[in-house]
Amino acid sequence: MTNVPTILESAMVMGWFVVLLLGEKGVSNAADARRSAESAAEQSATKSSANLCQPESASVGQARTSPSVIENGKPQVSSAVAMVQALGLGQQRTFPNYIKPMKNVLVQGTSSAEEVAGDVNPAGKTFEGSRDLGCLEKPIDVPKGSMDEYRSRLWDQNLRGY
Amino acid sequence: MARPSRELLRSSRGAMALTVSQMFIGAVSLGIGIFRGTEVNAAFHHETTLGHADYGASKTAADHARSANVVVNNNVTMGAIMGPRFGVEADNITMDANAAIAYPTCPNSPTCKVCLQYKANKPRALAKLTWVRAKQQLLWGTLGKLSGDVDKLAFQQAQGIVNGDVAKADSQVKMRFDDPSSSGEIWGGGNADVACRLSMKDTLPSPVTGHAFPLLISPNLLEGLPQTLVQAMPQMICKATSAAGGGGGGGGGSGNDGPQLPEIKAVADQTRADCKALEDSMRCSIAAASGKAGACNDGAEPEIADLSGAAPSGTGARVELPSKVQPYVQCQTGTTGAPLQVSSASGGYSYRNQSGGMTTCTFDRDKCEDKKLTENSDSFMREKLGLPKVVQNLAQSLGGSETRKPSQGTSNPKNFCTCAFSEKPVDETMIGISDAVRKIASFGAAEPSQALRKKREYQSCGRWYFPARNGEFASTPEDEQPFVAAWKWNQTTKCEGGGQ
Numbered sequence: 264m265t266n267v268p269t270i271l272e273s274a275m276v277m278g279w280f281v282v283l284l285l286g287e288k289g290v291s292n293a294a295d296a297r298r299s300a301e302s303a304a305e306q307s308a309t310k311s312s313a314n315l316c317q318p319e320s321a322s323v324g325q326a327r328t329s330p331s332v333i334e335n336g337k338p339q340v341s342s343a344v345a346m347v348q349a350l351g352l353g354q355q356r357t358f359p360n361y362i363k364p365m366k367n368v369l370v371q372g373t374s375s376a377e378e379v380a381g382d383v384n385p386a387g388k389t390f391e392g393s394r395d396l397g398c399l400e401k402p403i404d405v406p407k408g409s410m411d412e413y414r415s416r417l418w419d420q421n422l423r424g425y
Numbered sequence: 426m427a428r429p430s431r432e433l434l435r436s437s438r439g440a441m442a443l444t445v446s447q448m449f450i451g452a453v454s455l456g457i458g459i460f461r462g463t464e465v466n467a468a469f470h471h472e473t474t475l476g477h478a479d480y481g482a483s484k485t486a487a488d489h490a491r492s493a494n495v496v497v498n499n500n501v502t503m504g505a506i507m508g509p510r511f512g513v514e515a516d517n518i519t520m521d522a523n524a525a526i527a528y529p530t531c532p533n534s535p536t537c538k539v540c541l542q543y544k545a546n547k548p549r550a551l552a553k554l555t556w557v558r559a560k561q562q563l564l565w566g567t568l569g570k571l572s573g574d575v576d577k578l579a580f581q582q583a584q585g586i587v588n589g590d591v592a593k594a595d596s597q598v599k600m601r602f603d604d605p606s607s608s609g610e611i612w613g614g615g616n617a618d619v620a621c622r623l624s625m626k627d628t629l630p631s632p633v634t635g636h637a638f639p640l641l642i643s644p645n646l647l648e649g650l651p652q653t654l655v656q657a658m659p660q661m662i663c664k665a666t667s668a669a670g671g672g673g674g675g676g677g678g679s680g681n682d683g684p685q686l687p688e689i690k691a692v693a694d695q696t697r698a699d700c701k702a703l704e705d706s707m708r709c710s711i712a713a714a715s716g717k718a719g720a721c722n723d724g725a726e727p728e729i730a731d732l733s734g735a736a737p738s739g740t741g742a743r744v745e746l747p748s749k750v751q752p753y754v755q756c757q758t759g760t761t762g763a764p765l766q767v768s769s770a771s772g773g774y775s776y777r778n779q780s781g782g783m784t785t786c787t788f789d790r791d792k793c794e795d796k797k798l799t800e801n802s803d804s805f806m807r808e809k810l811g812l813p814k815v816v817q818n819l820a821q822s823l824g825g826s827e828t829r830k831p832s833q834g835t836s837n838p839k840n841f842c843t844c845a846f847s848e849k850p851v852d853e854t855m856i857g858i859s860d861a862v863r864k865i866a867s868f869g870a871a872e873p874s875q876a877l878r879k880k881r882e883y884q885s886c887g888r889w890y891f892p893a894r895n896g897e898f899a900s901t902p903e904d905e906q907p908f909v910a911a912w913k914w915n916q917t918t919k920c921e922g923g924g925q
Contacts (some may be wrong), residue, residue, distance in 0.1 A: 264702075266740045276448070279448075280454070283454045283455060283458070283776055284454070285871065286458065287454065287458050289459075290458060290462060297465075297469065301472060301473075305476070306712070311828055329740070335484070335586055336488070336582050336583065338477065338491060338492065338575070338579065338585050339575075339578040339579070339582060340495055340516055340569060340571060340575065342571060343495075343498075343499060343502075343567070343571050344566055345756075345803055346563075346567055346568070347502055347568075348491050350506070350560070350564075352502065352505075354457075354703055357494070357497070357501065358498070359447050360491065360494040360495055360497070360910055361495060361498055362497050365487065365488055365491055367484065367486075384507065389537060392473075393594070394479075394480070394592060395476075395480045395484075395594075396479065396480060396483040396484075397480070397483035397484035397485070397486065397487035397488065397583075397887075397914075398483075399487045399490050399491060399913060399914055401535045402494075402892075402897075402910060402911035402912075402913070403910065404494075404497070404909050404910035405899070405909075406897060406898050406900050406909065406910045406911075407905075407909070408497075408501060408623070408900045408901075408905065408908045408910075409501055409910070410501050410504050410508075410623055410624070410908065411627050411628050411631075413501055413502055413505030414504075414505040414506075414508045414509065414624075414627055414628065414633075415631070417505050417506055417509060417825070418508075418509050418631075418632075421509075421556075421560075422509050422553060422556075422557060423632075423636070424640075425546065425549045425550060425553065425636075425637065425640055425641055
């Protein structure tokens with residue numbers, strides 16, 4: 264009977280220690296989940312940007328990404344566009360360089376943590392990381408340039424015949 | 426003490442010891458946990474702050490790359506209108522030259538019909554010339570100026586967008602940029618000669634060249650002249666130094682330095698007169714050297730004067746030739762293996778050189794006439810046929826601006842690089858927790874963390890370039906890269922040779 268308090272007290276102390284360990288485990292899992300979300304977002308953004316604005320997913324641990332390519336500004340060249348179009352130009356291969364919007368890759372990475380017994384259980388919570396990078400689409404020109412296309416159209420529209 | 430009491434005391438002491446030790450371990454664990462939490466928080470803080478710098482650099486560099494392709498579009502459009510201008514200029518000059526040949530034959534010669542065609546159609550050709558000149562100058566002026574401004578505009582827009590996006594994500598982040606466009610134009614001028622050369626190469630084989638014939642005048646009395654003129658236009662209008670890409674026209678002559686118009690009587694007469702004047706000048710110099718100054722009458726037949734005995738040394742007198750004559754004087758030394766080849770039509774002088782051989786210097790009339798014919802043809806076209814006069818300020822004459830190329834040259838200029846910097850203070854609560862844990866763990870010895878309080882700025886850079894080293898566009902010549910819209914960008918940690 265004399266051992267009962269000791270055992271009870273020991274159990275309480277050990278229990279406290281176990282709770283601490285579980286808490287530590289919970290924090291660790293949560294940090295891992297956030298780390299995965301951040302890393303996945305970064306990988307996906309870098310890959311998408313390097314892939315000429317084509318969305319590329321990435322997965323790290325349990326993290327998944329949802330990359331999207333968004334429009335983000337337009338070249339401020341309205342005076343050039345007006346002048347060039349007034350000459351009947353606008354269908355040439357490289358003309359979209361004047362008018363197409365600039366683009367960004369926007370990636371949201373999400374992850375959830377593994378379950379840990381006890382009160383500090385990160386399971387069910389969503390951890391997020393996001394990345395934004397500029398990108399440029401595939402070059403639309405050819406190695407010899409497109410002067411002939413512009414010249415040909417310009418001549419036909421404005422100068423051919425007398 | 427009774428046994429039960431002793432056992433209870435021992436048990437309670439053991440339990441107390443256990444409790445104290447476990448609580449200590451628990452406290453240490455708790456401290457480590459909290460400290461680790463602050464470390465994790467700080468790591469994510471640094472990573473996300475760097476992410477904002479990455480975004481800023483990538484956005485501005487990508488937009489600069491797009492601007493580079495806009496500059497290319499401008500250059501290409503400017504070149505595209507220059508070709509038709511070359512064609513229309515060449516047609517007008519050829520029409521005028523036809524008229525200059527045909528007018529003296531009127532009214533009896535069949536060639537006279539060229540005059541009638543000229544009178545009827547010249548106004549239409551002139552209207553076209555006026556239009557294309559005006560449009561070319563307007564286009565070059567406007568687009569050339571835009572090319573100088575476009576990077577600054579792109580950077581200002583990108584900076585605004587990045588600042589807005591970052592503020593939306595985290596209002597505590599401060600951004601700043603180091604961009605080359607803020608310190609001047611990164612696309613310089615001095616590229617008109619390449620634009621004109623490319624225009625000429627594009628236009629020469631196209632229907633633009635010689636379009637007026639036989640549409641307006643038939644037959645063309647100077648067959649091939651429009652082609653020759655279009656080939657020479659980069660030199661005549663854009664001051665290009667090596668525009669003529671070989672070939673050469675028919676009746677218009679085939680000089681390498683420009684078109685020649687020997688069919689035009691005025692040009693041919695002037696050329697002969699110029700060369701005769703130079704030859705006479707040489708003759709007078711020879712006469713002076715031989716002690717007969719003034720005895721150089723114009724009507725004399727060309728002869729080779731022997732000056733061997735004209736100087737006391739016996740090595741011949743020194744002939745002081747005018748600088749204008751010198752390019753056309755050719756000297757040869759005769760040996761038994763290679764005897765002198767002197768044209769009887771060329772005047773000159775000979776003398777005995779120091780090694781005893783005979784050196785003969787003669788006036789090279791063919792060379793003179795070739796050179797003077799080109800010069801006189803050019804003058805005739807500029808003064809009589811309406812070709813623009815020789816320009817002093819090229820950009821001004823072309824409309825106020827030129828096509829652009831990187832001001833530092835090459836496909837990968839060092840100043841085509843931009844950097845973004847981000848900064849955000851670490852959360853004060855985190856710093857407080859970290860300080861407290863470190864203080865406890867060190868039994869009060871640790872000072873407040875300076876590492877967490879230190880102002881940290883994160884840098885990311887991006888550069889834009891022409892992909893000249895490999896891939897689809899590696900074959901594009903370096904001087905043509907400003908005319909090919911394939912400029913790209915990539916991310917880098919710092920700008921080579923500049924930035925921070």
